[in-house]
Amino acid sequence: MNEHLDNGASIAGPGVFDAGHGVSYTPYYLDEKCTRLGGLYMWHPCPLTRERLGVDDLTGVGPNAKTGQAWGYENVDDMAxxxxxxxxxxxxxxxxxxIRNGQWEPC
Ligand SMILES: [Zn+2]
Structure with a gap:
């Protein structure tokens, strides 16, 4: 796998950071030292994911959205x-x- 997580972070949900609205996220990195941000793994309350997986609660389930190099990132020194x-x-x-200032803003 070419994506790396900070020590203690897990691909199992929920994400390390709670963005509100049931959304959480965990940053992933392109290098083992976790200095080059690749993007965010994200979890959102998704009726389709729940239906597909047959679970009511996404806790302990992998991310169901992801950002990558196509996005820009600000405040990366403070992932929260x-x-x-x-x-x-x-x-x-x-x-x-x-995601603005670590908070989910629906649109
Ligand atoms: Zn969805």
Whole structure:
């Protein structure tokens, strides 16, 4: 795997940072030393994911959204307050919004 997590972080949900609205995220990195941010693994309350997986609670389930190099990132020195340049969309369920200052803003 070419994506690395900070020590203690897990691909199992929820994410390390709670963005509100049931959304959480965990940053992943492109290098083992975790200095080059690759993007965010994200968890959102997704009826389709729940239906597909047959679970009511996504806790302990892997991410169901992800950002990458196509997004811009601000405040990366303080991941609890990261801002994404560009929105995140799950086209299948319609979940759409922004992470600003570490908080989910639906749109
Ligand atoms: Zn969804």
């Amino acid at each position: 307050h990261i801002t994404l340049i560009g929105s995140v969309l799950d086209p299948e369920c319609g979940w759409h919004g922004f």
